Each structure stands twice: as structure tokens, then as C-alpha cells.
Amino acid sequence: MPNKAFEKVIENLTLNKSFKSLKLEGFLNEFSHSGQLILRNIFQLFNDMVHFYMREVKEEFPFDSELVGFFNYNFDDLFINKTEKPFFADRLFANRLVNLANSFRMSAARNKIYIFKGPAGSGKSTFLNNLLTKFEDYIRSDEGLIYEVVWRIPSEKGAYDPIPISHEVEEEGYAFPEDSEGHFFFHGERLLEDTVFEVPCPNHDNPVLLIPKEYRANLLREIVPEGEFKKRLFKHKQYQWVFQDQPCTICSSIFDALIERFTIRDVFSMIFARRYFFHKKQGIGISVFNSGDDLEKVIVRENEPVQKFLNEFFQDSNKVKYLFSSYSSTNQGIRALMDLKAKNVQRFLDLHGIISDEVHKVSDLEERIKSLFIVLMNPGDLEHIGEQNKKDESSIDHSLKDRIHEILVPYVLDFNTEIKIYINTFGDQIKLRFMPHVLENFAKTVISSRIKHESKAIQDWVKDEVVYKKYCDPDFLILKMYFYAGIIPDWLSKEDRSSLKAEVWKNLLAESESEGHEGFSGRESNQIFDEFYSKYSKRRPITMKQVGEFFLDENRELKKKIPKDFLKHLTDLYDFEVLKEVKDSMYDYNEEEISKTILNYLVAITQNIGDTVKNPYINFEEVLVTSDFLDIVETHLIGHNAYPVVKERFRREAIAEYASVTLAKEIKVEGKKITESNQYLEMFSQFTKTARQKVLEPYGKNNNFRIAIKEFGTEDFLKYDTKIREKIKLLFANLSGKYGYTQDCAKTVCLYVLDNNLADKFEF
Ligand SMILES: [Zn+2]
Numbered sequence: 001m002p003n004k005a006f007e008k009v010i011e012n013l014t015l016n017k018s019f020k021s022l023k024l025e026g027f028l029n030e031f032s033h034s035g036q037l038i039l040r041n042i043f044q045l046f047n048d049m050v051h052f053y054m055r056e057v058k059e060e061f062p063f064d065s066e067l068v069g070f071f072n073y074n075f076d077d078l079f080i081n082k083t084e085k086p087f088f089a090d091r092l093f094a095n096r097l098v099n100l101a102n103s104f105r106m107s108a109a110r111n112k113i114y115i116f117k118g119p120a121g122s123g124k125s126t127f128l129n130n131l132l133t134k135f136e137d138y139i140r141s142d143e144g145l146i147y148e149v150v151w152r153i154p155s156e157k158g159a160y161d162p163i164p165i166s167h168e169v170e171e172e173g174y175a176f177p178e179d180s181e182g183h184f185f186f187h188g189e190r191l192l193e194d195t196v197f198e199v200p201c202p203n204h205d206n207p208v209l210l211i212p213k214e215y216r217a218n219l220l221r222e223i224v225p226e227g228e229f230k231k232r233l234f235k236h237k238q239y240q241w242v243f244q245d246q247p248c249t250i251c252s253s254i255f256d257a258l259i260e261r262f263t264i265r266d267v268f269s270m271i272f273a274r275r276y277f278f279h280k281k282q283g284i285g286i287s288v289f290n291s292g293d294d295l296e297k298v299i300v301r302e303n304e305p306v307q308k309f310l311n312e313f314f315q316d317s318n319k320v321k322y323l324f325s326s327y328s329s330t331n332q333g334i335r336a337l338m339d340l341k342a343k344n345v346q347r348f349l350d351l352h353g354i355i356s357d358e359v360h361k362v363s364d365l366e367e368r369i370k371s372l373f374i375v376l377m378n379p380g381d382l383e384h385i386g387e388q389n390k391k392d393e394s395s396i397d398h399s400l401k402d403r404i405h406e407i408l409v410p411y412v413l414d415f416n417t418e419i420k421i422y423i424n425t426f427g428d429q430i431k432l433r434f435m436p437h438v439l440e441n442f443a444k445t446v447i448s449s450r451i452k453h454e455s456k457a458i459q460d461w462v463k464d465e466v467v468y469k470k471y472c473d474p475d476f477l478i479l480k481m482y483f484y485a486g487i488i489p490d491w492l493s494k495e496d497r498s499s500l501k502a503e504v505w506k507n508l509l510a511e512s513e514s515e516g517h518e519g520f521s522g523r524e525s526n527q528i529f530d531e532f533y534s535k536y537s538k539r540r541p542i543t544m545k546q547v548g549e550f551f552l553d554e555n556r557e558l559k560k561k562i563p564k565d566f567l568k569h570l571t572d573l574y575d576f577e578v579l580k581e582v583k584d585s586m587y588d589y590n591e592e593e594i595s596k597t598i599l600n601y602l603v604a605i606t607q608n609i610g611d612t613v614k615n616p617y618i619n620f621e622e623v624l625v626t627s628d629f630l631d632i633v634e635t636h637l638i639g640h641n642a643y644p645v646v647k648e649r650f651r652r653e654a655i656a657e658y659a660s661v662t663l664a665k666e667i668k669v670e671g672k673k674i675t676e677s678n679q680y681l682e683m684f685s686q687f688t689k690t691a692r693q694k695v696l697e698p699y700g701k702n703n704n705f706r707i708a709i710k711e712f713g714t715e716d717f718l719k720y721d722t723k724i725r726e727k728i729k730l731l732f733a734n735l736s737g738k739y740g741y742t743q744d745c746a747k748t749v750c751l752y753v754l755d756n757n758l759a760d761k762f763e764f
Contacts, residue, residue: 019275021150027207027273028223036229037145039208041241042332042372043104045146049138050101053078054094063488068505070095072486079130080424087126088421090414091486092512096407107237111355111403113348113373115382118409121521124376125338127409132286132334136278139285148204148276148332149247151254153313155197196270197309202301202324203248203331203367204285207273210247210255217243241370248331249365250322254310257319278333285333287326291342296326300363325362327354327369336374340381348375348385355403379517410516411450411525414485418443421522422529433537435544435745437577441570442547444481446528448570449519449561455480457507461500467493470762471576473569483508491576519561528558541745543752544574578749579758585734586699586727587692594691598683599674601633602662605655617674636690637683654679696759699727709750713743 022030030038040048057072065071073094080086089097100114118124138144211219217234220242224230233239246252258267278285302323311317327335335351337344351373354360359368382404412418419439422430431439458476465474471491472478482489483505488497520528532550536542548567551558599617604625607613614620634647642650657679666677674680699705708724711717712732717725731750735741741749753759 021152021272021274022147024207024210024268024271024273027147028219031220031223032225034145035224035233037143038147039206039233039239039242040146041206041370042334044238045139045144046135046334046372047101047104048143049135050078050097052138052141052143053134054098059486063500063505064502065486067502068509069099070486070505070509071098073098078134079127083130083133085126085129086424087123087130088412088417088424089127090412090417090484092413092484092509092516093409095509100405100407105236105238111358111370111373112405113351113355113375113400113403115375115377115404115406116409117377117379117406119411119517119521120378121523122409122411122516123522124409128288128336128338128374128376132280132288132336135334136280136286139276139278146276147207147273149201149207149210149251150272150274151199151201151251152196152270152272153199153254153258153309154270155195155309155313197306197313199254199306199310199322201248201251202322202328203250204276204328204333205247205251206332207271208242209245210251210268210271213243213246246368248328248368250320250324253320257314257316276332283326284329286336287330287334288336288338289344289347290338291340291344293343295343295346299325301325301328321363321365323363323365325360325367327360327371328367330371331369332371334372334374336376338376340375340377340385345385352400352403356399408513408516411519411522413447413450413481413512413516415440415443415447415481416485418447418525421526425526426529426533430533430537433533433540434542435748436740437574438542438544438547441544441574442529442532444478444570445547445551445562445567446520446525447481448477448563448566450517451477451480451515451519452511453477453563455508455511457504457511460507461496461504463495463499464493467496471569471573473563473566475563477563477566478570478573480508484512491573541742541748543748544571575756575758576762579753579762581735581739582731582750582753583692583695583759585731585738587695588730589688589691589695591688594684594687595675597633598680598687601630601683602654602658602674602680604630605651606658633687636687639690696753700754700757700759706751706754709747709754712747 027038053075055074055077057074059065059072063070070091071094072091073089075089075094075097079089116124116128139146208216208220220233224233233242247255255267258270262270276285280286280288300323307322310320310322314320337347340348354369355373358370359366361367382401412421422439422443434442453475455476458480462468462476468476468479468491479489479492488500492500532547535550536546548571550556551562551567553559596618600615600623603613603615603617604623607625609625609627609630611625613623613625615623630651631647634642634650638646638650662674662677662679666672667674704720705724705728708717708720708728709731712728717728720728732743732746735746735749736743
């Protein structure tokens with residue numbers, strides 16, 4: 001009995017693995033639908049791979065990311081999901097990687113060494129391992145379709161002897177019988193498989209290169225269907241190689257040798273296209289070298305059976321030399337050095353010769369190499385090599401630098417990514433043990449050790465630094481961290497927000513290039529978190545105070561890596577945020593009431609104190625104009641501490657605006673309602689804002705209110721009067737619904753706000 005389950009496995013594997021080689025003609029037929037896949041060199045392939053795994057997260061634009069070039073890319077599929085060890089790309093790095101990939105599409109990529117440079121513990125080897133493993137997967141997928149040349153040369157004498165079927169045979173040489181559709185037969189299809197000798201191209205040439213150069217353009221013009229791809233193919237620089245490159249020396253010599261004996265039609269019939277797969281472990285398509293790996297002793301590689309066959313077939317041992325180097329196995333592939341130490345230094349220097357002119361000698365053959373060279377290194381490594389080689393090869397240093405493209409892999413600078421790392425290591429439940437904002441602030445504290453203490457970009461841009469005194473550090477590290485995470489905090493002043501243009505962003509992003517190279521490494525920050533979490537997570541919820549206590553502990557050595565007073569300023573911001581949340585949660589001012597107040601004010605200011613006036617906007621209700629009324633409204637509109645002169649000026653200007661703009665223009669000319677006018681809308685929003693700010697006033701110093709909060713949820717709570725009970729219920733409901741506080745956290749934060757007198761701290 002056949003085992004059904006096992007049969008199923010075989011069936012699935014057959015489906016997965018069976019990629020039949022195509023005859024050249026079949027390969028050319030593929031251009032009608034898959035040209036844009038088949039015609040890719042390694043650089044174009046890399047770009048497609050990156051975009052294949054990337055998701056762009058559309059966000060409600062806090063800024064014009066297109067203009068700024070700072071997008072929210074998600075690389076979870078490339079670096080996190082289904083990996084042995086995840087790598088966390090923050091927003092800055094993700095943008096760098098996409099920019100690199102896109103640059104490969106912009107031009108005919110030249111050989112360069114792409115150096116990913118980052119300090120120890122930045123995770124760069126994890127980055128590269130994941131990238132290469134996923135690249136291998138990508139090449140196996142439908143989207144990763146790419147072909148390489150394999151020669152199928154008839155091996156048995158009988159197979160290429162003239163076979164007298166119904167066919168005319170050329171007088172000399174060997175010809176293959178052909179059926180009516182132009183397919184060649186040896187002794188029928190099955191025999192073909194048995195009697196051919198496969199000679200793969202060791203350089204993984206794209207089969208299109210076997211079409212002689214001078215015919216390629218015309219052929220492609222015929223077989224590639226009209227459309228976007230065709231336009232790009234003939235116009236874009238990235239496709240220059242399709243028309244300019246030659247097949248490798250081995251393929252050229254096989255072609256030349258065969259053409260002496262066969263018709264061109266026959267020679268083409270021996271060219272097959274098979275799918276090119278990468279096998280990192282076997283060093284095919286992708287080769288990765290560690291510093292301890294021995295240098296290859298025999299530089300010239302050969303393949304005895306193939307060479308023997310070729311010698312016998314052509315009866316000449318010089319016609320085709322099947323010789324190649326280890327570089328050929330990663331031609332149109334990736335060659336990577338995991339560091340720049342020990343034996344990898346020599347490998348790195350060897351690359352120099354290769355990349356300068358793309359050609360090197362293998363025995364007496366020329367081998368042309370086009371690969372993506374990737375090197376990982378620590379800062380300073382390159383300079384070190386330069387010094388070592390100055391004495392004997394002074395030119396290397398300079399010319400090598402021209403051939404290097406650096407991409408930085410610093411420590412994470414985006415606090416949301418930093419949190420993702422903790423969650424990955426310690427589990428999702430850690431979020432529940434922290435008061436809202438506090439985990440974020442832990443991550444910000446870690447990141448503060450990694451960024452520079454001065455920012456010219458921000459200093460040049462921020463107009464009035466004093467505005468931020470109460471909730472941001474004077475060096476604006478906190479503000480910068482928000483930007484690196486792609487967030488514009490809502491405490492940014494209106495003025496600065498409107499001047500936050502692409503230019504400012506560009507300066508900021510340029511500044512980021514020099515950051516993340518020192519401070520707590522990725523490894524350290526995980527250890528620090530571990531220690532912190534095991535100390536405090538039992539007494540939940542973890543508060544801001546504990547974060548400060550932990551980092552500033554004299555016994556812990558963490559303090560010196562954190563900028564002076566950073567935690568004080570971070571706590572200020574925390575205070576500012578939680579105060580706002582508590583106030584907002586208590587606020588239930590009646591909008592209708594506010595609207596009425598503003599409309600009465602607008603009517604009242606044009607009258608004299610003591611007058612009674614009918615308000616046309618609210619059914620001619622009577623309003624008594626008193627100085628108290630005007631004063632209360634103006635306090636809400638311009639602030640508590642405004643001097644009488646300021647209030648008077650404000651009133652004068654309001655009257656002028658009301659008459660000349662609101663009435664004369666907006667209402668009379670534009671036909672707006674009073675509640676649609678600018679003046680009304682601005683007053684309404686300002687009044688609401690102030691009312692919200694002042695909402696704590698009646699309760700701040702009320703001890704009953706404080707104790708009632710403590711007793712919320714217990715029977716004792718019921719003894720308080722309805723007004724307090726309702727207020728607290730509203731407060732707790734909003735804190736939970738709007739801001740995600742559990743009852744426990746809500747209590748803690750309310751008491752924190754009251755006990756620290758935060759309402760006074762932020763009184764303007
Ligand atoms: Zn070749």
C-alpha cells in the first residue's frame with residue numbers, strides 16, 4: 001500500500017522544486033510577460049527584494065514625508081518575522097536602506113564596496129544574516145525569477161551523428177533532426193536528456209547575453225510587449241548592461257568553438273536557461289566570509305569532468321578552458337565580509353583590484369565580475385587598514401576610498417523601535433506593568449545616551465526657546481527624539497510648527513548621521529532593562545519616579561552616560577502630559593454655554609458698560625454688559641495674568657476686527673454665519689482651551705476630592721456628595737477610555753497630579 005501522507009509530501013516537494021530548464025527560444029518567449037523580472041542584474045534584484053519585503057505605512061501626515069524623504073517603512077517581514085534572531089530597523093535606518101536600494105535603480109550601478117558601518121552591539125551582523133537569508137527566499141519565490149545559462153552539449157557520439165529520419169542533413173558537421181515545429185530531436189525527447197552533457201556557466205550569465213550584442217536591441221524590441229517596462233528598458237541607465245555586456249569568457253569560448261562545427265541554429269539549441277538560485281551555505285550566489293575563514297589556497301578553480309568532456313568533444317585542450325575563480329560563484333550575486341579583521345583584511349584588499357576595473361585574471365583568462373560587495377565594519381576599522389598599508393601600498397588607501405559607499409548602522413535612535421526590542425526580548429506583557437508614558441520614557445532615557453548634546457539644526461530653527469522651558473530640555477534632545485521617531489509632538493508651538501519645513505528636516509536627518517555611535521549599545525540596553533524590570537515590576541505600576549531613581553542611582557554607573565538633568569526635564573514633560581490628560585478627563589464644559597458666552601461678548605464689546613442689549617445671534621436674548629463679564633471672558637481669551645492695558649488693547653482690536661472683517665466681509669460679503677467667522681472660531685477654541693486648563697482649580701486643594709479618588713471603587717466612595725462622585729467617575733472613565741489607564745494607574749496618576757501640585761507648576 002502506498003503511504004498517502006508520504007505521497008503528499010513528494011507531490012508538494014515536486015511542485016516546489018521542479019523548475020525545468022528552458023530552451024533559449026522558450027526563454028525568449030518568457031519576455032512577453034516576465035521581461036521585467038528576467039532582465040535584472042544583482043543591483044536591480046536587490047532593489048526589488050527590498051521593496052518586496054517592505055511595507056510603507058501610510059500615516060496621517062504630521063509633515064510632508066514625501067518632500068522630506070523620511071517615510072514610515074515597515075521591515076518586519078525582512079528583519080523580524082520568520083528569522084532566527086530579529087533585527088530592529090528604526091525609521092532612520094529603514095530610510096537609509098530604501099535610499100540605497102532606490103539608488104540602484106537610478107543608474108547603471110558600478111562595482112563598489114558597500115560598507116555597513118556601526119559600533120559593536122548595533123546588530124549589524126544580525127541585519128546582514130537576515131537580509132541574506134531573506135534574499136535566498138526571495139530568489140526562490142515567483143517574484144525572484146531569474147535565469148542563468150547552462151549549456152547542453154550532446155555527449156554521445158551517436159547523438160550527434162546524422163540520423164537519417166525523414167530529414168535532410170547537412171553534409172558536414174553534426175545536425176540535429178528537427179520536427180515540423182522546429183524542435184530538435186536527438187533520439188527523441190527522452191534520449192536527449194540521457195545523452196547531453198551539461199556545462200553550467202560558472203559566472204551565472206543571464207542567457208540574454210548569449211544573443212550577440214549587435215542583435216540584442218532589435219530582438220528585444222520585437223519580443224518585449226509595448227508598455228512601461230519596454231520604455232524603461234530602452235531609456236533607463238539601469239538597463240545599459242542588457243545592451244552592453246558580453247557573456248563570460250567561458251561561454252564565449254564554448255560558443256566560438258561550437259560555431260566551428262555546427263550551424264548557428266544548432267548552437268542556439270544547446271543553450272538553455274535555468275533558474276538561478278542562491279545557496280548561501282554552498283557559496284552559490286551568496287558567499288559570506290568570517291575573519292577566521294581560511295583564505296582559498298588555489299585561486300584558480302577547475303572542474304575535471306567538465307574539462308575532460310570539453311577536451312574530448314572539441315578534440316583540443318585549448319579551445320575551451322573551464323577555469324574560474326571563487327568570485328565567479330557570486331557573479332550577479334553577493335559577496336559579503338562579516339567584519340574587517342584577521343583574514344578578512346586580505347579579502348578586503350583583494351576586492352580593490354576587482355572593483356577597479358571589474359576584470360581580473362584567472363590563469364590566463366579574463367574574468368569579469370559584477371557583484372554586490374558588502375562589508376560590515378566598526379568605526380575606525382578602515383583607517384586602521386589604511387595605516388597598516390601605507391608603507392608598501394600607499395595608493396590603495398586613496399583609490400579604495402573612492403570605491404566605498406558607507407551606510408551607517410548605528411544604535412537605535414527611535415524610542416518606539418527601542419520599545420519593540422524590549423517587547424521582543426521580555427514579552428508583550430511588560431507594557432502592562434508600566435504607567436502610561438513611562439516605558440516610553442525609559443526608552444528615551446536610554447536613547448539620550450546615544451545622541452549629541454547639541455543640535456544646530458534645532459537651534460537655527462526654533463524661534464523662542466523660552467516657550468519650551470517648562471517641558472523640554474534646553475538642548476532639545478527630547479524634541480529631536482520625537483522627530484527621529486517621525487512624530488511632531490503636540491506641544492510644539494504653532495509658530496515653530498509652521499516653520500518646520502523640508503529644509504529643517506533635511507538638516508535634522510543629516511545630523512542624525514553622526515549619532516548613535518556611542519552610548520548604551522543594544523546589548524547593554526537589554527541588560528539595563530532586565531535589571532530595572534526585575535527590580536520594579538513586582539510593585540506595579542512602574543512610575544516615572546522609579547525610572548529616575550534607577551538611572552541616577554550612584555551605585556549603578558548609568559548616570560554618567562545620560563546628559564545632565566535629562567531626567568529632570570523628561571519628568572517635566574511627563575508632568576505636563578499627565579496633567580493635561582487629567583484635566584482633559586475632568587472637563588465637561590458645555591459647548592453650547594461657551595458658544596453663547598462668545599456671542600454675547602462679541603455683541604457686548606460694542607456697547608457701554610451698564611447697557612442692556614438684545615443679542616441678534618441668540619433670539620434677541622438680553623445681555624447686561626458688565627465689566628465683570630468682559631473681564632471673565634478676556635481672562636479666558638488672553639490668560640490670567642494679563643495687565644489691564646493688554647486687555648484693553650485686546651478689546652479694541654476685537655471691536656475693530658468685528659466691524660471691519662467679521663461683519664463687513666465675512667457675514668455681508670461672503671455670506672458666512674457668525675459661528676463660521678474666523679473671529680468666533682478662534683475665540684471659541686481659545687476659550688475652550690482655557691476652560692479645560694482651569695478645570696482642576698476648584699478641586700486642586702480640596703482634600704475631600706483627593707480622598708474620594710483614593711476610595712474610588714470601594715464602599716466608602718459612596719459617602720461623598722453627588723457632585724464629587726460624578727466628577728471622579730467621569731475622570732476615571734475618560735482616563736481609561738481616552739488614555740488607556742487602568743483603574744489602578746488612574747488612581748496613581750490623579751494622586752500624583754494633586755500631590756505634586758502640577759496645576760501650579762504649569763500655571764502660565
Ligand atoms: Zn558564462
